[in-house]
Amino acid sequence: MAQIDETHDPGRRSWVASADGHPDFPVQNLPLGIFTPPDDSGPRAGVAIGDSILDLEALADTGLLSGETARAAQAAAGAALNGLFALGAGPRRALRARLSELLTDGSGAADQLRPLLHEAAPCTLHLPARVGDYTDFYVGIHHATNVGRVFRPDNPLLPNYKYVPIGYHGRTSSLVPSGTALHRPHGQRKAPDEAAPSFGPCRNLDFELELGIWIGPGNALGSPIPVAEAGEHIAGFCLLNDWSARDIQAWEYQPLGPFLAKNFGSTLSPWVITPEALAPFRTAQPPRPASDPAPLPYLADADDQQTGALALDLEVYLTTPLLRESGHAPVRLSQSSTRHMYWTAAQLVAHQTSNGCNLRPGDFLGSGTISAPEPTGLGSLLEMTQGGRAPMRLVTGEERRYLEDGDEVILRAHARRDGFVPIGFGECCGMVLAAR
Incomplete structure (x- = not known):
């Protein structure tokens, strides 16, 4: 450490x-x-x-x-x-x-x-490295609960969530650095009132506020990385906007999860913030409620629980064509924190390799959307607008249920602690272009 x-x-x-x-x-x-x-x-x-x-x-x-x-x-x-x-x-x-x-x-x-x-x-x-493999996790328990309420009101959080660091393998071809504009994707989508799906531009485009984790030294195939040693395999951190086509996702995700809803692009902040720079901003993993299960032994390490979490303040900003034309500064949509991650970065590395999966230098992990428990700290529009049912009104009078063409999303992160100089991650930004 x-x-x-x-x-x-x-x-x-x-x-x-x-x-x-x-x-x-x-x-x-x-x-x-x-x-x-x-x-x-x-x-x-x-x-x-x-x-x-x-x-x-x-x-x-x-x-x-x-x-x-x-x-x-x-x-x-x-x-x-x-x-x-x-x-x-x-x-x-x-x-x-x-x-x-x-x-x-x-x-x-x-x-x-x-x-x-x-x-x-x-x-x-x-991009700071050639990415061989990309895994997106789901460590934001408040996000997982909020999204579950949208799709499964009677059973928002599935029983495995508090035992297993949920994740899925993504793709590396469409990871892009901050500043890269992305076209609105096409895909199959089916609204509840439609009898059959149609193919066309995404109607419900969203952002996701995530922490990115860069892998340093890897491990041999068949040799798990113990959670107590996992920190030595992390080369640094960045911000990640894992853009999401919610209407495409809702139709395609069963039974295997998102596919075209995600692989059209994910935006990374370009600077690798090293574990050394973040040493003063380490903190204890927030204690779990007494009713939650303790991590299984392969995910449990006392030192990691005491110093394995990060105290980073996260923010999401939005600009729209009208906001820019009117001379308004970007509007802050959310203030969250990495303190709301249910699992530490070391636990993610330990879990992914626990079956012998090999990681390589430059592999990349996403934390999953990090939402705060308060309405002011939600990490996606899906949560902010309750699945589009409660649009937000901006200072220009315009409304947003989901992102529109010309909108730009900006993610920022800063580490602050009394007695130390604050540091930041630089911006992670991307603009939505019209569908081709």
């Missing part, structure tokens, strides 16, 4: 002027990603610092790195971070410590590193 150290010192300031007080990327964060500079010289690894990106490949050529730090930077070379993920926590921690040292005010490296900084705004951000 990552520990609090000098890289988290709230007194640290960076010679990169925009880093101090930055809402997402102060020197205490230092997330990793893949970017292409404005000169279109090709994708390469970078580190977000304030409003800039430090070219990690160029840094490796300066002679300022050695030993494990040089090994980590060399492994990150190219258009994906899979090689760095595969090295595990040791080299990653060493690289973070050295980056923190170099970017801190007074390091003496400013003159040498300034030419390696790129203004972030004109850069193109990519």
Whole structure:
């Protein structure tokens, strides 16, 4: 488990002027990603610092790195971070410590590193890794209960939910980085008052507020990862909007679950927030009600229950064409928290590998929609509008049951704790385009 150290010192300031007080990327964060500079010289690894990106490949050529730090930077070379993920926590921690040292005010490296900084705004951000396998879980118990009430009013939460971290294998081909617009999907849909299904554009397009989990070192086929060791197999975290075509989903999901309702696209925030950056924001897993079963032994670890949860504040914002034309800022739809996850990230890794399933560096897990118990913290429009029956009214007077063409959804996450500098994830945003 990552520990609090000098890289988290709230007194640290960076010679990169925009880093101090930055809402997402102060020197205490230092997330990793893949970017292409404005000169279109090709994708390469970078580190977000304030409003800039430090070219990690160029840094490796300066002679300022050695030993494990040089090994980590060399492994990150190219258009994906899979090689760095595969090295595990040791080299990653060493690289973070050295980056923190170099970017801190007074390091003496400013003159040498300034030419390696790129203004972030004109850069193109990519997915940080090649994703071999993607699993979407269902850890938001309030979301699961709310959705269950829509489809099964008399039995909203199925009996296996509190025993099994529910998940399903998705697809990797349509995972896209923040900023990628997605066309409204086509599919079969059948309303309750229709005698037969028809094929056409989705009528009930929705978003889902999720936490993404990047896998670092993998495991051999047939060798489960114990829950006590699962944290060492996590390379970092991001935000995930797992867009959902609710009308297509309602028709197709029985008996095997969603298919075309999900695989038209899922949006990821592009920066990998490392376990080391999040060390101060670890917290105890909220205690289960006395009536809930304890996790089975293969999912139970005392340390994970004490420090395996994350205290992240989550937000969802919406802009519409009319809001933008009227000069209105994005409207906040929801405030939730990762404290409402019923299972920890380590439990998800342990469960997926418990039957011997092998994970590989760059594999990706989604938490499932994270809703708060309060109406102000719901993680999807399906919940907010009670399945479309109670539309929400925006400041422009327009209503939304589900997303319309031209709408843009923005997810944000921040970690805050007294005595430490807040850090953020950067935005996870995507716009809905008309169906082709």
